[in-house]
Amino acid sequence: MADMMTVRLKVNGVEHEGRCEPRKLLVDFIREDLGLTGTHVGCEHGICGACTILFNGEAARSCIMLAVQAEGAELATVEGLMRDGKLHPLQEAFREHHGLQCGFCTPGMLMTALDFLRTNPTPSEREIREGISAVLCRCTGYQGIVNAVRAAAPVLAAGR
Amino acid sequence: MKPPKFEYHAPTSLDEALDALGRYGGDAKVLAGGQSLMPLLNFRLARPAALVDLNRVASLAYIREQDGQVRLGAMTRQRTIEFSPLVAQRLPLLKEATRWVGHLPIRTRGTIGGSIAHADPSAEYPAVLAALEGEVVARGARGERVIRAADLFQTYLTTSLAPDEILTEVRLPAMPAGAGYALEEFSRRHGDFAIVGIAAVVVRAGQRCTMARLATAGAGPVPVRLRAAEEILETEGLGEAAIDAAARRATELVDPDADIHASADYRRHLAGVLTKRALTRAIGVARG
Numbered sequence A: 001m002a003d004m005m006t007v008r009l010k011v012n013g014v015e016h017e018g019r020c021e022p023r024k025l026l027v028d029f030i031r032e033d034l035g036l037t038g039t040h041v042g043c044e045h046g047i048c049g050a051c052t053i054l055f056n057g058e059a060a061r062s063c064i065m066l067a068v069q070a071e072g073a074e075l076a077t078v079e080g081l082m083r084d085g086k087l088h089p090l091q092e093a094f095r096e097h098h099g100l101q102c103g104f105c106t107p108g109m110l111m112t113a114l115d116f117l118r119t120n121p122t123p124s125e126r127e128i129r130e131g132i133s134a135v136l137c138r139c140t141g142y143q144g145i146v147n148a149v150r151a152a153a154p155v156l157a158a159g160r
Numbered sequence B: 001m002k003p004p005k006f007e008y009h010a011p012t013s014l015d016e017a018l019d020a021l022g023r024y025g026g027d028a029k030v031l032a033g034g035q036s037l038m039p040l041l042n043f044r045l046a047r048p049a050a051l052v053d054l055n056r057v058a059s060l061a062y063i064r065e066q067d068g069q070v071r072l073g074a075m076t077r078q079r080t081i082e083f084s085p086l087v088a089q090r091l092p093l094l095k096e097a098t099r100w101v102g103h104l105p106i107r108t109r110g111t112i113g114g115s116i117a118h119a120d121p122s123a124e125y126p127a128v129l130a131a132l133e134g135e136v137v138a139r140g141a142r143g144e145r146v147i148r149a150a151d152l153f154q155t156y157l158t159t160s161l162a163p164d165e166i167l168t169e170v171r172l173p174a175m176p177a178g179a180g181y182a183l184e185e186f187s188r189r190h191g192d193f194a195i196v197g198i199a200a201v202v203v204r205a206g207q208r209c210t211m212a213r214l215a216t217a218g219a220g221p222v223p224v225r226l227r228a229a230e231e232i233l234e235t236e237g238l239g240e241a242a243i244d245a246a247a248r249r250a251t252e253l254v255d256p257d258a259d260i261h262a263s264a265d266y267r268r269h270l271a272g273v274l275t276k277r278a279l280t281r282a283i284g285v286a287r288g
């Protein structure tokens, strides 16, 4: 196809290259072309937050970005959180505090919470609620997620 | 849900961007943060022949002070504004408004130029532009022009920008030191678009008010300056009776429409309630 474009990017520290049409959404590129299906597709218009990733270190919705916009970018997805076979402290906190049930929103919830805690390392409960309101969860009623983020905050701050 | 086909341009300078835009005679769209345009493309409510992506035009992202104004490049992200010390100091109303704009992962991408060019009637930045009597700079094939807030917003999602013009800069007069300010809004959930929002600025000298500004979001097709309500404060001062009178006047000055979120009457009611809240808080933090 004439209008295919090359995209070179780093995901979770690994270099990737792919070719796609300009209209390909970044989330579809991550899932279909790179095979990283941890990032979920939900509403596809920026509301639900399931597709949230880190784009050059900041949380962003990958369903309302184009893959071609990621040329030269560094992405982090949920697959990059585990280290040496061990859960990331934020994942550990989600498990400990029942921050997930079906798991559909979890990748987006984790990536959003990471950027939230990076920019607000000692949040109040109200701020946590506001921070995670960026992602919709239909299972937990949010309390477990709030507890998990609160518990993870000092652990992440100490590791920084 | 996938966007329709389009040609894609990612220029690195404003001139290249204007060139690219000009080639499509109004059929191309500028892509800024994409937080409003991409959903429209995904739903295929927008079907432009081409997208001109401004994300690589580095010269459009800055915040600086000049001639008593704070000037923000159109591609300045909402998240950058949220953390800018200059904005905190000179435009505390803009900082406060930013925390109401969507959510963290929206603000990392969304831009001030996009928020204003998109002209969503419920958006916070257009209300701030109106309240502070700001202006925007637009560049097109015929050169550059400056558009005042009052001349920019035409109706729902419509501005006086021509299709081949790019909004390059937003200019907001620095707020007087000690000015009180507040943005109050009501939405179902923090981060959702406002059902109604009110931006307020007051400059006080004791119980007297030397300047009052009130502007709406969500209470009509464009942000509305509530001039007659402002005048009540400027003539009667900042006492409770004047605040109540201004809030009552606000309900008469707005002409909201009904939609699935709220009836026109409810919006009118909110305009009064939020005017009172915003003024009370603004007066509380005003020095002078």
Ligand SMILES: Cc1cc2nc3c(=O)[nH]c(=O)nc-3n(C[C@H](O)[C@H](O)[C@H](O)COP(=O)(O)OP(=O)(O)OC[C@H]3O[C@@H](n4cnc5c(N)ncnc54)[C@H](O)[C@@H]3O)c2cc1C
Pocket (backbone or CB within 6 Å): A045, A046, A047, B029, B030, B031, B032, B033, B034, B035, B036, B037, B038, B074, B075, B100, B101, B102, B103, B106, B109, B110, B111, B112, B113, B114, B115, B116, B117, B118, B120, B122, B123, B124, B125, B161, B165, B166, B167, B168, B191, B192, B193, B194
């Ligand atoms: C879940 C969600 C919640 C949101 N909540 C809010 C909210 O509460 N309040 C709020 O204000 N906004 C909200 N938004 C919208 C968000 O603030 C957008 O960022 C903003 O409306 C558009 O800015 P953008 O940079 O993303 O522009 P884009 O989406 O890229 O563009 C929007 C429109 O403006 C045009 N445009 C953009 N930049 C320029 C320019 N420099 N010159 C000429 N034309 C230009 C585009 O062509 C397009 O038509 C929300 C969005 C989402 C997805």
